[in-house]
Amino acid sequence: MQESKKPSRRGRPAAQGARTSRPRQAEVARAAGVSQATVSLILADKKDGAAFSDETRRKVLDAARELGYVPDPAARRLAAARNNLLGVFSFTATFPTEMQHSYYPFLVGVEQEAAARGYDLVLFTGSSSGGAGAAGPDALGRVRLADGCLFLGRHIPTQELRRLVADGFPAVHLGRRDELEGLAWVGADYVSAGREVVGKLADLGHRRFVLIREDDDAPASTDREQGFLEGLTAAGLDHDAGTVHRSADPRRDITPERLRGWLAEGVTAFVAEETDTGAAWRALRAACRTTGLQVPRDASLALLGSPPADLSHEAVPTGFDIPRTQLGAAAVRLLASLVAGEDAEEPLVTCTFRPGETAGPPPSVRQQPQAQGDM
Amino acid sequence: MQESKKPSRRGRPAAQGARTSRPRQAEVARAAGVSQATVSLILADKKDGAAFSDETRRKVLDAARELGYVPDPAARRLAAARNNLLGVFSFTATFPTEMQHSYYPFLVGVEQEAAARGYDLVLFTGSSSGGAGAAGPDALGRVRLADGCLFLGRHIPTQELRRLVADGFPAVHLGRRDELEGLAWVGADYVSAGREVVGKLADLGHRRFVLIREDDDAPASTDREQGFLEGLTAAGLDHDAGTVHRSADPRRDITPERLRGWLAEGVTAFVAEETDTGAAWRALRAACRTTGLQVPRDASLALLGSPPADLSHEAVPTGFDIPRTQLGAAAVRLLASLVAGEDAEEPLVTCTFRPGETAGPPPSVRQQPQAQGDM
DNA sequence: GCGCATTACTGATGCGCATTAACGAGAACT
DNA sequence: AGTTCTCGTTAATGCGCATCAGTAATGCGC
Known part of the structure; x- marks a missing residue:
């Protein structure tokens, strides 16, 4: 494109063929x-x-x-010292090729709430697959162009975020994130939700439980575990009522043998954490099927979260639903408050119990199942 | 920089409690x-x-x-430069609650290509469900904040878009849109794809066809019909080889009676247009099932597009796939060219034939099926 | 007919940036 | 020593708009 060819006329460098520019x-x-x-x-x-x-x-x-x-929006925003833009920054691509991994449900809420408040959204592509501005240590800096920014994803670079927060830049993280002092976040109340699920199982008569969780210490996992344990306590059960099983690779880890072991110990209810891939839940179901267990006749299953999309045609798991859309909306509300200079406290968002079809009363008498059952 | 008076403070209206606004x-x-x-x-x-x-x-x-x-994007814009922002404006919510209706596959490509070129994306929320800036006749005007803008959706307000285009604002529509003079667009080559599908069916031996299409005249529908007709011609068939059936409500319209009527006329291949809801395809399948037709033994079915997501576990329809991700990427490429002042021509994007499982040779002898068949 | 409040509007200013004319200080040349 | 060049940098300007301090005009009381 022609640079400073023509000495005159500074503005409007090359872009337009517009002879009749729109009126001012x-x-x-x-x-x-x-x-x-x-x-x-x-x-x-x-x-x-x-x-x-x-x-x-x-x-x-x-x-x-x-x-x-x-009106020219650029001029309007320049004069008003704000631009009605909220950033959305995710450290994996915002739109991964596989939709299951996407933040779609959150984005629904984010878009709705942003629209309702007259904000537009800036999707920063810095992080996605090998983008141009990808690596740079100031990749995060670009978000400053918005009035505030929402952060998604597990692996946000702490240092840079800290910098933003320290500068007073309005930032909200979607999902709990305590380790970064001063960073606002909204999250789901996994503790209460986990407690409720265990409570329901206990109400059904279950007395021994296993929780299968991931092997890292993400808040989402820790909270679920805490809820699980609190649920036991609330039901008046003692310590060995619950076994917490950490598994980095549930598919090879949750074997029929192990399952039988637990059954032999009197466990009647199995609770799996929701993970990205649903691995724990899949493994649990597979083990049950292999073992010939009928669910929920022989054992009850619960999922602390939502099932993977590709399992949508199977039996609905007992558990809870994470109100992702509401979470997205809540995040935007919080962010908008920060941008406005108020510092509202946004409470945890409540998950709703999902009765599902995989939990029932425990078998009064434990018997080794003989035949292949279906679920 | 101190002015003569300073008591006023005009900029920065009330917004910030920010001690450290972002640096200038x-x-x-x-x-x-x-x-x-x-x-x-x-x-x-x-x-x-x-x-x-x-x-x-x-x-x-x-x-x-x-x-x-x-840099402040608004100021950059105002000073007649670029701000590396590309707008995305959809006239339905960009993230509808039901994901099937979403532009997700396009957005994947849009994000990838934008990232690769160092652009960030601005999602203009003007249109979504009851948003704040929704109705205003200048809702579209906001996109001027970005260097250029992508438009999605069927029902873009022509007047306003015309205005943008007339002003030389770089705009690209995703999907064909000829009626608006001067508006750039990228689209899928439905004509060729439709022709190819019919060709394959003809190769299998089919001689009489029905096309079930929507009753409006969207380019996507018209193109498919043209491809359908061209396919017949290319196969050396004469005019009455193909029946084009327009239906506003395929579910009530494609009755078993009507299906039998067509069969009686010697039709062996049924081609449905892809629609938002997949109504035509669903209706066709339902009618076949009710009639007891076995597909593809008794009749061949083809779908000009992709099946609805919720039918993903059924037999894969013969037809073609719309390369949505590539389309999104192509749109960004074209838009980037426009922004740069070049006016590249972007060709139609080619759809790929999908063999599927719903087409086969026609029955040499037509017989009224007696028993319930499965598909 | 004067002071004073109100009404109806305008002039001036700056938002943050890109752009360009101009300027000071050498260096190079006559 | 004076002149011209070049290099590195800055002052000045305006993009289109919102904002606010003024100002001219009018009304009102006394």
Whole structure:
């Protein structure tokens, strides 16, 4: 593209072929025989309504319509010192090829709430697959162009985020994130939800439980475990009522043998943590099937979260639903508050219990199942 | 910079409690001990490289990094430059609650290509469900904040878009859109794809066809019909080889009676257009099932597009796949060209034939099926 | 007919940036 | 020593708009 060829005319470098650029307030003003300031004030329709005569108002509005005036958003935002932009930054691609891994449910809520509040969203592509601005240590810096930013994903670079937060940049993390002092976040109340699920199982009569969880210490996992344990306590059960089993690879780890072992110990209810891939849940179901267990006749299963999308045609797991859409909306609300300078406290979002079809009363008498059962 | 008076504070209306607003070029300049103009020039990194001493350059860059400087997109825009932002404007919510209706597959490509070219994306929420800025006749005007904008969806307000285009604003529509003179678009080559499908069916021996299409005249429908007809011609068949059936509500329209009627006329291959809901395809399958037809033994079915997601566990329809991800990427490429001032021609994107399992040779002898068949 | 409040509007200013004319200080040349 | 060049940098300007301090005009009381 031609750079500084023509010495004159600084603005509008190359882009346009537009001969008739769209009208400015100044032109409307001229057409209406008033000043630019008048046009601005009238079009902004300030509440001090009586400030202008109806005559003038009419002239301006007519002229604006006549000329097809449309305000320049860039100028508007520049003058107003904010741009009504909220950033969304995820450290994996926002739209991964496999939709199951995406933040889609969150984004639904984010978009709705942002729209309701008159914000537009900036999707920072910095992180996605080998993008241009990808690696740079200041990749995160770009988010400053928005009035505030939402962060998604597990592996956000702490240092840079800390910097943003320290600068007073409004930032909200979707999902709990305590380790970064001062970072606002919204999260689901996994503790309560986990407690509730265990409570329901206990109500059904179960007395011994196993929790299968991931082997890292993400808050989402830790909270679920805590809820699991609290549920036991709340049900008046003692310590060995619950076994917490950590597994880095449930598929090879949750073997029929192990399952039988637990059954032999009197376990009747199995609780799996929801993971990205649903591995724990899959492994559990597979083990049950292999073992010939009928669910929920011979054993009850619960899933602390939602089942993977590809299992949607199977039996609905007992467990809870994470209100992802609401979470997204709540995050935007919180972020909007921060941007506005208020520092609202956003409570944890409540998960809703999902009765499902995989839990029932425990078998009064444990018997080794003989035949292949279906679920 | 101190003005004569300072009591007023006009900018920054009420918004911030921010002690540290994000840094401006002026602050970088102060930190580096140079002028704002120097900062601007150095950060712009003009090719007249030797213009600044390495010393100065380094100081400026360091200061900028130190302070976390990020240019204000609005100001950049206003000063007639680029801001590396591409807009995405969809006239239904970009993230509808039901994911099947979403532009997700397109967005995957859009994000990838945008990232690869160093653009961030602005999702304009103007249109989504009851948003704040929803109705306003200038809802579209906001996109001017970005360097260019992508438009998705069937029902874009033509008037406003025309205005943008007339003003020389870089705009690309995803999907064919001829009626708006001068609007760039990228689309799938439904004509060729439709022709190919019919060709394959003809190769299998089919001689009489029915196309079930929507009753409006969207380009996507018209193109498919054209492809269908061209396919017949290419196969050396005459006019009455193909029946085009328009249906506004296939579910009630494609009755078993009607199906039998067509069969009686010697039709052996049924081609359905892909629609949002997959209604035509569903209706066709349902009618076959009710009639007891076995597919593809008794009749062949083809779908001009992809099946609805919830039918993913059924037999794969013969037909073609729309390369949505590639389309999204192509749209971004085209838009980027426009922004750069080039006016590249982007060809139609080719759909790929999908063999599927619903087409086979026609029955040599037509017989009324007696028993319930499965598909 | 003067002071004073109100009304109706305009002038001036700056938001943050890109751009360019101009400037000071050598270096190179006459 | 004076002149011209070149290099490195800065002052000045304006993009389109919102905002606010003024100002001219009018009304009102006394």
